[in-house]
Amino acid sequence: MNIEFAERMNHVQKSFIREILKITENPDVISFAGGLPNPDSFPIKAIQQASEKVLADYGSSVLQYSSTEGYLPLREYIAERYYQRFGLSVEADEILITSGSQQALDLIGKILLNKGDQVVLERPGYLGAIQAFSIFEPEFQSVALNDDGIDLNQLADTLKVHNPKLFYTLPNFHNPSGVTYSAENREKIAERLKQHQTILIEDDPYSELRFIGEDLPPIKKFLGDQSIMLGSFSKIVAPAMRLGWICAQGELMEKLIIAKQAADLHTNYYSQRIVHQFLTDNDLENHIEKIRQMYKQKRESMVAMIEKYFPKEIKSTQPEGGMFLWVTLPEGMSSLELFDLAAKENVAFVPGDPFYVNGENVNTLRLNYTNSSEAMIEEGIKRLAKVIKQMLNHVR
Amino acid sequence: MNIEFAERMNHVQKSFIREILKITENPDVISFAGGLPNPDSFPIKAIQQASEKVLADYGSSVLQYSSTEGYLPLREYIAERYYQRFGLSVEADEILITSGSQQALDLIGKILLNKGDQVVLERPGYLGAIQAFSIFEPEFQSVALNDDGIDLNQLADTLKVHNPKLFYTLPNFHNPSGVTYSAENREKIAERLKQHQTILIEDDPYSELRFIGEDLPPIKKFLGDQSIMLGSFSKIVAPAMRLGWICAQGELMEKLIIAKQAADLHTNYYSQRIVHQFLTDNDLENHIEKIRQMYKQKRESMVAMIEKYFPKEIKSTQPEGGMFLWVTLPEGMSSLELFDLAAKENVAFVPGDPFYVNGENVNTLRLNYTNSSEAMIEEGIKRLAKVIKQMLNHVR
8 A cells, every 4th residue: 555644744753862762772881862860769659659549539530531721730739839939920721731741842833833834943952842843844943052041143133034933942951952041041032032923932841950050030931921831740750641731821722722632632630630649748849859969969970070081172061950961072073973983882872963953963962961870970971981082083 | 912823723623522511510410411431430449559569560660751652561462452352463563552542543644634635534423533633634525324334335436536545434333323333334345445545544442342242343354554443441441541542554653653752752651551550460351341231231221211201203323332322303403402402401412513524503412321320311311302392392
């Protein structure tokens, strides 16, 4: 049979990272490639208690079909936490529970993007967003990321020239670069966007994982309804639950609910109830603080090992939170080539290439530090340093 | 702000049924409107045990990110059950776990439908499929359902004239009509389709709920890779879990996995593990047999009450399984009008209208019998009979 697939499928590739993860299945490989939270951070016992309790106390009602919008007390909790953390006033009706924040990207693309619409991404940009939006056949524009956030001049030009429908950002502990947008950068982005009809997508899976410095306000604080915020329980409770959310207003929320219903009726309700029970019976702040301490130590260890073993020509970011740091090799050196050599030394990372919508053979790469022990971090960075030095000598 | 939504959103409406369900929130209303399994059928204790066990035995691994395709032993279980029930040889690699079978419809539409592509539906057709496919802007053709399945002559004509990309069917205890396709009808559909490039979508959420007669082979048995089958644990375990699957081969499966990854990375893994543990530790056959007995009694009660109270002009189907029966009022009588009158008598159902892609003001309606007690069935049918008689007298 000759199957004619939809044209939109020509625009999306199988995740490069998934292919890399196959290499990392070899137990001898030390992997800085994945984006996995550390399993030691999962509250196993508390989840077990919550699972038991919701069934004991609420019986079959937690196993039945439920509303598309999601469990109201969970949405109230999320709205209330936005107020506590940022003084952001959000109603529960402005929260839609999604099957992870990846689904949020799919729903947003679905309701907003016509073929050829302009979408602005950061350069480098989050791979999951590139994948999700690609299906709806937009044209991507990318704007450089600096150490303190987006390049504002480039952003202003891009907004003027391309009149984009969406601008997708990940302002806290950016994936892949680890960059955090400064407070000033956030305010200026809002100022620029207010002069256009561009909707901001403010993806925020990591901001609770800040181990240095203080929380910064979301851009939504300055931009109001023109920003859609995304959140997730994957990094602070457990990713297997696939629980994320969208915070949006008015007609945007109406259309999102329609799209959500057509996509999967509603998000797993048993898990919504379990996570809500977990949040009710446990001190979330205390739980997150433990994760922060764990990740801080790992990040410090990786930064120290890079300092110790890497040649001085190699630059890397020093994230204030989150899960990744970003390495820049000398100009002209290919991280894809480095990847192949590193694989032979049993160490893996993600080459920068898939994070650029047009880039090829870039000299950047992403390292994850959350899912390795300190001993593995030292050994892995040592191996990587060895390969980098080989390549440098070869280039010279 | 003036938001320009994607054109595809002009084609999909908020579910009519959801609007109806709001009326049924009034506790005085007897509702035959929803499509809910009976909560007494949910294996609460066994789910509780399974939830506890997977965490106790497998720890944090059941809370981590997992593979897009789904948990391999669960996919093996599903493949093995196809073989046991129908002698259908399917590999685990040909099963993709989805967030309910509603998501299967979204993914299939996404990978196959270009704007204007032809999609064949049954008349009446399943509302969830109409909603999911609508987003991808196809043109719908509908083919009449007879008592023994699809109208084969109409199907042949439609295939010839429109060269459709998809033909979506629900051959067992059809939603909304309760019709089951005969074995002969299934074979003939396969014969017809083999002469075309049309892919069959064989949706099968209900076939395990057969309480009269014997299992019939899926059309895939005669049609092979040209059929995509959909299944679900919603009606035999619990809908809150949002666990369904797609059975497809070759390039279709490859594209579905890419679309699934972009849509939500993977289905809730904790729930996949819980349901697999439940299936391992319990006798599923025994569990399903209890549901069948429960639904058989309710179906018999509703058929008997219709016989007792409804005027003889009213026709209704007598399903051999599943959750619904289908009522046809005399020609010219509007089920929407009946709905409004019935609401005043505190009884609800789903008027036929949303099940027709073009139909307006039809004389058919859907009744659900699985989620009411026998006393409620008697009282509800009595109230409905009263209103029908009023309308009939008015017409005369």
